[in-house]
Amino acid sequence: MNKKGIKISIIGAGFVGATTAYALMMEGLASEIVIVDINKDKAQGEAMDLAHGVSFVKPVDILSGEYKDTLDSDIVIISAGAGPKPGESRLDLIGKNTKIFKGIIPEVVKYSPNSILLVVSNPVDILTYITYKLSGFPKERVIGSGTVLDTSRFRYLLSEHFKIDVRNVHTYILGEHGDSEIAAWSLTNIAGISVDDYCRDVCKKCSGDFKRKIPEKVKNAAYEVLNRKGFTSYAVALAVRRIVEAIIRNEDSILTVSTLLKGQFGIEDVYMGVPTVIGETGVKSILEVKLNDEEYKNLQDSAKVLKENLNQIQL
Known part of the structure; x- marks a missing residue:
């Protein structure tokens, strides 16, 4: 782990990504949290909202940015992708989210080659396998939220x-x-x-x-x-x-x-x-x-x- 503190990046500033950032902040698990999303305004808004409360928790830097800002992350949490609509199963999301992950994973790997990748997007088991294949990381460092x-x-x-x-x-x-x-x-x-x-x-x-x-x-x-x-x-x-x-x-x-x-x-x-x-x-x-x-x-x-x-x- 990072000797200067723990850096965690979250790819995806949707409901899950933003709430995860909040949960990590409340627990004091990271010294730096970076939020990246294709919707840069959304990512920036979430980071600002969280940052305004840092005086109430353990010291942490919270910012939004691009993939280059995730440099040397210890853990990268991937929550980006399409979520299920009413009536859809998790497996219905395979095609949409596979395409999205093909754009995400190479960028994550480029900037944090020694990180642990934690996949949360659905269908999580399949997307974790895809992340494993696209990243080239050893299987021990690619994990899904699973069950x-x-x-x-x-x-x-x-x-x-x-x-x-x-x-x-x-x-x-x-x-x-x-x-x-x-x-x-x-x-x-x-x-x-x-x-x-x-x-x-x-x-x-x-x-x-x-x-x-x-x-x-x-x-x-x-x-x-x-x-x-x-x-x-x-x-x-x-x-x-x-x-x-x-x-x-x-x-x-x-x-x-x-x-x-x-x-x-x-x-x-x-x-x-x-x-x-x-x-x-x-x-x-x-x-x-x-x-x-x-x-x-x-x-x-x-x-x-x-x-x-x-x-x-x-x-």
Whole structure:
């Protein structure tokens, strides 16, 4: 990391990019934040608005600029691109955002060849793979936000159901950040008690379709927010902040970021959300957690969905 302090650049000053800048600023994770957007006025306006509040947080320089101003960034967060419209899935965005990324990634790499790239734009797994290919970076330094947010949504909904602190709910959403994602019920526990035992012995209110309804709510959560306010911003920005924090503080935290699988879970050459140890060098290792047979098959099916879409892209 940068010896003079942490420099983070954000490509894309939309709802997600701007809210991410705010979350990073509030947490005091960077000494310099640079915001770049094709709409220079928007980027400048966001940077000014944030900068006007720096007296209330830890010292940080916040500015807007061009790609050259991202020089020597430690982390580059990419949130640029078209967002989903009501009725569109994340995978519907592939063509539009692939074209946009072909313009972004070479510029980012030119000015910050030693950075860690964190992709947030959707479809995040496919765009992270595209970023990996276009950048030429080692796979450890190209990460997607993956199912970090989905996992948080899952934990939240379970905590609401069980009326228990969300921090005592331990579980994962794995696979695509999208419609083929899977809930890892076999790994789910409440303070070390398996979810099945907790339902039977403590909750006693889990209906027969409990394990179907909650993952469906997780899967549709973004669409529900999108239909009501037109975009998502707060929770995804907090998820990105959490990933950045794990990198900067070299936490060796386990997060379900989108990372490149090379044979793990029987999956080859696909980026998707799996439990991953994250630290200052990016991806340190992938945890090949033990899934039951159905989950294992569903994870492989999720990878096939991503592969089929990747095969349609010309890089």
